[in-house]
Amino acid sequence: MAIATIDRAPTAIPTELARGRGGGGPAPKRIVVAYGFWIFILSDMVMFSALFAAFAVLRGNTAGGPTGAELFNLRNVFIETMCLLLSSYTCGLGALSAELRYPGRFLIFAAFTFVLGTAFLVIEATEFAGMVAKGAGPSRSAFLSAFFTLVGTHGVHVAGGLIALIYLSAQVIAKGLQAAVLRRLLCWSLFWHALDIVWVGVFTLVYLMGAS
Amino acid sequence: MDGSDRLLDRTPGVEEHEATASYLSYTAGLVLAILATIASFVVSQTNLLWAPGIPVGLVVLAIAQIGIHLVFFLHLGSGPDSTNNILALAFGVLIVFLVITGSVWIITNLNSNMMPMTAQ
Numbered sequence: 001m002a003i004a005t006i007d008r009a010p011t012a013i014p015t016e017l018a019r020g021r022g023g024g025g026p027a028p029k030r031i032v033v034a035y036g037f038w039i040f041i042l043s044d045m046v047m048f049s050a051l052f053a054a055f056a057v058l059r060g061n062t063a064g065g066p067t068g069a070e071l072f073n074l075r076n077v078f079i080e081t082m083c084l085l086l087s088s089y090t091c092g093l094g095a096l097s098a099e100l101r102y103p104g105r106f107l108i109f110a111a112f113t114f115v116l117g118t119a120f121l122v123i124e125a126t127e128f129a130g131m132v133a134k135g136a137g138p139s140r141s142a143f144l145s146a147f148f149t150l151v152g153t154h155g156v157h158v159a160g161g162l163i164a165l166i167y168l169s170a171q172v173i174a175k176g177l178q179a180a181v182l183r184r185l186l187c188w189s190l191f192w193h194a195l196d197i198v199w200v201g202v203f204t205l206v207y208l209m210g211a212s
Numbered sequence: 213m214d215g216s217d218r219l220l221d222r223t224p225g226v227e228e229h230e231a232t233a234s235y236l237s238y239t240a241g242l243v244l245a246i247l248a249t250i251a252s253f254v255v256s257q258t259n260l261l262w263a264p265g266i267p268v269g270l271v272v273l274a275i276a277q278i279g280i281h282l283v284f285f286l287h288l289g290s291g292p293d294s295t296n297n298i299l300a301l302a303f304g305v306l307i308v309f310l311v312i313t314g315s316v317w318i319i320t321n322l323n324s325n326m327m328p329m330t331a332q
Contacts, residue, residue: 031293038297042304049308053315074253081249085242092238092285193285197278203249204274208256209267 030183037187041194044157048198051153052205055146059210063141068210071136073127077207080123081199084158087116088196095189103177106185110169113192117162124155147206154202157195164188233287241284248277 026032059068094109128148131137138148168188171181252273255261261269282288288297 027293035296035300039300042300045304046307046311049311053312056312056316057319074257078249078253082246085245085249088245088281088285089238089242092233092241093235096233096235096238190286193281196285197281200274200277200281204252204270208252208270212256212266 029179030186033183034186034190037190041190044194045198048150048153048201051146051150052201055150055206058142058146061142063143065141065144066134066136068143068147068206069212071131071134072207072211074207074211076123076127077203080120081203083116083120083123084196084199087113087120088193090116091189091192095185098172098177098182098185101177103172106172106177107169110165110172114162114165117158117165121155121158121162124151128152151202151206154195154198157198161188161192161195164191237284237287241280244280244284245277248273248280252277 090109090112094106094113097105097109128151131144136144138145165188168181168184171184175181252270255266255269255273282301288294288301
C-alpha cells in the first residue's frame with residue numbers, strides 16, 4: 001500500500017484532466033499513431049490548398065474555350081457527392097465494427113465502401129473522358145488545366161484509398177483484427193473522411209460556383 | 213482504489229480499448245451532411261438567396277459541412293485526446309487560409325494593375 005501511495009502522489013491531477021496535456025503518462029499508442037497520421041492529412045490539405053488557390057486564380061481564364069457552366073453536369077456531381085458521402089458513412093461504420101471486433105461486419109461495410117468509391121471514380125472518369133472528347137481537355141485553357149489538376153488529384157487520392165482498402169481487407173482476413181491492423185484501419189478511415197472534406201471544397205468552389 | 217489506477221496501469225504500446233463513437237453519431241452526421249449538401253445544390257440552382265449573396269451562402273454551407281464531418285466522422289471533440297489534433301488542425305487551417313486568400317488577393321491586385329491589353 002505504501003508503494004501505491006508514493007506512486008499516486010505526483011499524479012494528483014485527475015486522470016481525465018491530465019490526458020492529452022502531457023500529464024498522466026504516455027498516451028495510448030493508437031492516439032499517438034492517429035496524431036501522426038493527422039499531421040500527414042493536414043500536410044495533404046496544405047497541398048490541396050495550393051491547387052485550390054491555383055484554380056481560384058485561373059477559373060476565369062478560359063481563353064475563349066468552354067466555361068464551367070457549359071461543361072458541368074450538376075446531376076452527375078450530386079450523384080458523385082452522394083456516393084462519396086455514403087462511402088464515408090459505411091467507412092465509419094466499418095471502422096466502428098472493427099473497433100468492436102466484428103471482422104465479418106467490417107468486411108461487409110468495406111465492400112460497400114469500395115463499391116461506392118468505385119462508382120464515384122467511374123462517374124468522374126466518364127466526365128473527364130466526355131470533356132476531353134469535346135475538345136475541353138487540360139491543354140485547352142488555364143481554367144481547364146487547373147480544373148483537371150485539382151479534381152484529378154482528388155480522384156487519384158480516392159483511387160489510392162481504394163487500393164489501400166483492398167490491402168487492409170486482406171490483412172483483416174489474413175491476420176484478424178489485431179492491434180496493429182486496427183491502427184492501420186483507424187488511419188485509413190481518417191484518410192477517407194479527409195478526402196470527403198476535400199470533396200466538399202471541390203463541389204462548392206469548382207462545380208456549384210462554376211456552374212452558376 | 214479509485215479511478216486513478218487506470219492511469220498507473222497504462223504503459224506505452226498497450227491498447228486501451230474504448231469505442232470512440234456509435235452507430236448513432238455516424239448516422240446523425242450522415243443526415244446533417246446530406247442536408248447541407250442538398251442545401252448547397254438548392255441555393256446554387258434557385259433564387260432562394262439574393263443572387264450576389266449566393267457564393268457567400270455556398271461558402272458558409274461548405275464550412276458548416278466541413279464542421280459536421282470533423283465532429284461526426286473524424287470525432288474531433290473537446291475531449292482531452294483531441295487537444296493536440298485540434299491544435300494541429302488550427303495550424304493547418306491557418307496555412308490553408310494564408311495560401312488561398314493570399315494567392316487570390318495578390319493575383320487580383322496584380323491583375324487590376326496590368327496595362328490594358330489591346331486586341332491586335
